Amino acid sequence: DAMVIQNPRYQVTQFGKPVTLSCSQTLNHNVMYWYQQKSSQAPKLLFHYYDKDFNNEADTPDNFQSRRPNTSFCFLDIRSPGLGDAAMYLCATSPRVASAGNEQFFGPGTRLTVL
Amino acid sequence: DQQVKQNSPSLSVQEGRISILNCDYTNSMFDYFLWYKKYPAEGPTFLISISSIKDKNEDGRFTVFLNKSAKHLSLHIVPSQPGDSAVYFCAATLTGANNLFFGTGTRLTVIP
Numbered sequence: 428d429a430m431v432i433q434n435p436r437y438q439v440t441q442f443g444k445p446v447t448l449s450c451s452q453t454l455n456h457n458v459m460y461w462y463q464q465k466s467s468q469a470p471k472l473l474f475h476y477y478d479k480d481f482n483n484e485a486d487t488p489d490n491f492q493s494r495r496p497n498t499s500f501c502f503l504d505i506r507s508p509g510l511g512d513a514a515m516y517l518c519a520t521s522p523r524v525a526s527a528g529n530e531q532f533f534g535p536g537t538r539l540t541v542l
Numbered sequence: 543d544q545q546v547k548q549n550s551p552s553l554s555v556q557e558g559r560i561s562i563l564n565c566d567y568t569n570s571m572f573d574y575f576l577w578y579k580k581y582p583a584e585g586p587t588f589l590i591s592i593s594s595i596k597d598k599n600e601d602g603r604f605t606v607f608l609n610k611s612a613k614h615l616s617l618h619i620v621p622s623q624p625g626d627s628a629v630y631f632c633a634a635t636l637t638g639a640n641n642l643f644f645g646t647g648t649r650l651t652v653i654p
Contacts (some may be wrong), residue, residue, distance in 0.1 A: 431585070435578075467551070469544065469631070469644035470586075482640060517585055530576055531642060533585030 428456070431534035439540045440508050448503040449536045450518030459501040460531060461493060462517040470517055476501060477523075491525050505539075513541045546634050548645035556653050558586045563648050565632030566614045567611065572634040576642070577617050581614045589630075590617070596614060605635040 432450045440446040450459065457509050458477050462470040474483045476495040490512070492504040497536040505512055547566045549611040555561045565575075573594040578586035590598040592615070593604045599606050605618045619626055 428552075433585075449544060460640075469546070469646045470642075471644075472641045475640055476558065477640075484641070492577060519585075530588040533578075535583065535585045 429490050429530055431518055431520055432455045433516075433534035433537050434443070435537060436535060437538050437540070439542060440505075442510065443507045446505050446508055446539065448505075448516050448518075448539070450501045450503070450534055451499050452518075452532075452534075453499070454520055454522075454532060455498065456520035456522050456532070457498075458521045458523060459495060460517065460519040460521075461491075461503050464515040464517060464536075465513075472502050473503070478532045506537070513539055515539075543570075544646075545572075546643045546645040548630075548632055548648050550648050551646070552649040554653060555622045555650045557624055558621045561617075561622045561650055561652070563617040563619075563628065563630050563632075563650065564616075565615045566576060566613055567615075567634050567643075568608055569634070569636070569643075570610075570613065572643075573637055574635050575606070575615050576633045576635075577604075578631040578633060578644075580631060580647070584654070586631055599605045615626055619650075622650075624652045624654050627651060627652050 434449045445538045460475040461473045464470040473487045495504045517536045518534040521531045576591040577589040579589045580586040590604045608615045629647045631647045633642040
């Protein structure tokens with residue numbers, strides 16, 4: 428089955444220790460997104476890749492970076508995690524950038540805990 | 543500023559009855575609306591959508607209604623089943639935008 432896979436599902440890191448979250452997709456979609464979702468809040472877009480084109484949301488902290496080495500994989504790097512970065516991180520894909528009729532397909536998420 | 547709002551954090555409904563989940567938005571430029579369903583430990587999955595040129599879209603037990611003048615949409619589930627118990631997210635976007643703007647979700651519990 429075509430899908431979006433996120434590893435690990437649960438990640439524990441220490442305050443200030445860099446961490447990388449991974450996302451892969453078998454859908455061959457052009458666009459990959461990273462969302463942050465804190466408890467009882469709406470998912471919030473951090474950035475997205477359209478092919479190799481990186482697009483950062485204006486309010487995404489510099490602490491968050493991303494890499495997309497190929498179509499299938501996308502990584503979220505948090506350079507110095509703070510306690511406020513504890514959240515669920517959702518990866519999503521879509522065939523093209525958002526337009527009418529273009530829904531996004533989500534992975535199961537990685538829950539990040541910062542100690 | 544939250545552009546998509548789901549003011550009911552939770553809803554309980556008896557099996558077989560209708561579930562109505564509501565969503566309000568503030569940006570009149572939104573032209574496409576989606577509902578996602580999320581089970582625990584899984585990512586959101588697409589459920590149903592509606593374009594702003596329509597006021598209703600139906601897919602089996604699920605119907606979405608859009609009232610553009612009120613900037614309001616609702617998801618109706620008839621009849622509700624225990625397997626429908628999940629968190630439902632409303633999302634909106636506009637043509638050419640990269641972002642889906644999500645609400646905070648409504649947890650639906652269908653009681654057998």
